[in-house]
Every structure is written in C-alpha cells, then in structure tokens.
Amino acid sequence: MYAVIRTGGKQYKVAENDVILVEKLGGEAGDSIQLDDVLMLGDDDKTTVGTPTVEGASVAATVVEQGRGDKILVFKKKRRKNYRRTMGHRQDLTVLRITDILADGKKKAAAKKAAPKKAEKPADDAPEAEAKADKPAAKADKPAARKKAAPKKAAASKAKDDTKKKPAAKKPAAKKKAADSESKE
Numbered sequence: 376m377y378a379v380i381r382t383g384g385k386q387y388k389v390a391e392n393d394v395i396l397v398e399k400l401g402g403e404a405g406d407s408i409q410l411d412d413v414l415m416l417g418d419d420d421k422t423t424v425g426t427p428t429v430e431g432a433s434v435a436a437t438v439v440e441q442g443r444g445d446k447i448l449v450f451k452k453k454r455r456k457n458y459r460r461t462m463g464h465r466q467d468l469t470v471l472r473i474t475d476i477l478a479d480g481k482k483k484a485a486a487k488k489a490a491p492k493k494a495e496k497p498a499d500d501a502p503e504a505e506a507k508a509d510k511p512a513a514k515a516d517k518p519a520a521r522k523k524a525a526p527k528k529a530a531a532s533k534a535k536d537d538t539k540k541k542p543a544a545k546k547p548a549a550k551k552k553a554a555d556s557e558s559k560e
Contacts, residue, residue, distance in 0.1 A: 378476045379415040380434050386414065389434060389473045399467035402438045408471065410434040416478060423478075431479045439470040 377390045383398030402408055413432040416423040423429055444466040451460040 376476050377417045378413050378432070378434050379417075380410050381412040381414055382410060389476070391473055391476060393473045394439065395471050395473070396468050397471060398469070399441070400438070400469045400471075402441075402469075404438055404440050406438045407474075408436050408438060410436060416476070429478075433477050434473060435475040435477065436471040436473050439472050442468050442470065444468050 377388060379386055379388050381387075382400070385397070387395050387397070389395060400408060411428075411433045413429045413434060414425050414427065416429050416432055423432075425432075447464045447466075449462045449464060452458065
C-alpha cells in the first residue's frame with residue numbers, strides 16, 4: 376500500500392518503512408507524528424483519490440532525527456549598477472520513518488498515542504529531581520565571583536584604548552609634508 380501526502384508545501388509518495396526528508400516538523404527523535412493531509416491512497420488493484428484529501432486517512436510516522444540541509448548560496452546582482460549581495464541559507468529538516476498507512480486513521484492512531492503516555496508516568500522521581508536542582512544553585516555562586524573580576528578587565532581595556540589614541544596624533548608628519556612642498560618650490 377502507498378499514499379501521497381502533503382507536508383511543508385511538497386508532496387511525497389510513501390510506503391510503509393520508507394525514510395523521507397521533509398521540512399521541519401515539531402517533535403524530538405523517537406516521537407510519533409500523525410500526517411493527516413493524505414491526497415491519495417493506493418493499493419495493487421485499488422486507488423482512492425481525495426477531493427482534495429482522502430477523508431479519515433492518515434499516515435503514522437516516527438521522527439528519526441532533526442537536522443539541517445546543505446548550505447545554499449543566494450546571489451543577487453543588478454548589472455551596471457554595482458549592486459551585488461550574497462547570502463547563505465540552510466533549511467531545517469526532519470527525517471521521518473513511515474510506520475503505518477491508515478485508511479481510517481482514527482482507530483489505530485488512538486491506540487498508538489495512548490502507549491507513550493503510559494511510559495511518561497513512571498519517569499517522575501521527585502527526590503532525584505530535587506537533588507539535581509540543588510547542584511546548579513551551588514554553581515550559581517561561582518559566576519558571581521567572576522562578575523567581580525569583570526570590572527578589572529574593563530579597566531585594562533581602557534588602558535589599551537589610551538594606547539590606541541597616542542598613534543592618532545601624527546601632526547608632525549603633516550609638517551614634514553608642508554616642508555617637502557616648500558622644498559619643491
């Protein structure tokens with residue numbers, strides 16, 4: 376069985392266990408995503424075309440990873456106007472693995488969504504969370520000491536600024552140029 380889905384303004388023909396690269400969708404690696412924008416369903420002998428979508432159909436997928444695409448250079452130019460601009464762009468992408476194609480997606484999808492909720496409940500351990508919260512509080516004292524050292528660095532940078540101002544006074548060089556122009560006359 377295959378399906379044609381629409382996501383990110385593009386259409387993809389997918390089958391079960393296919394891995395596709397789509398524009399960024401919300402979710403972390405391992406999360407399940409339900410894609411409800413199914414334009415067409417097909418089997419070996421039967422094809423259902425939606426108007427514009429197939430009602431009740433959905434595609435279940437899991438997020439494999441979140442990433443970014445290759446860099447694309449964007450170059451603009453207007454001839455004879457000395458106008459040139461170069462920019463780069465990297466698109467955020469999501470890698471999906473198609474797990475199931477559902478002709479009536481509501482029944483099976485509800486069962487799959489219920490399973491992750493059960494897994495989240497045992498993960499709550501309050502004593503461990505409190506112990507972890509105390510450690511960052513102890514580390515918070517150290518950056519305060521570093522902040523006191525910051526004004527000393529600022530004073531050192533002011534001294535460097537004074538040294539930069541000294542070379543700017545090159546007025547004697549201007550007098551030499553005046554002397555050179557007098558000697559040429």
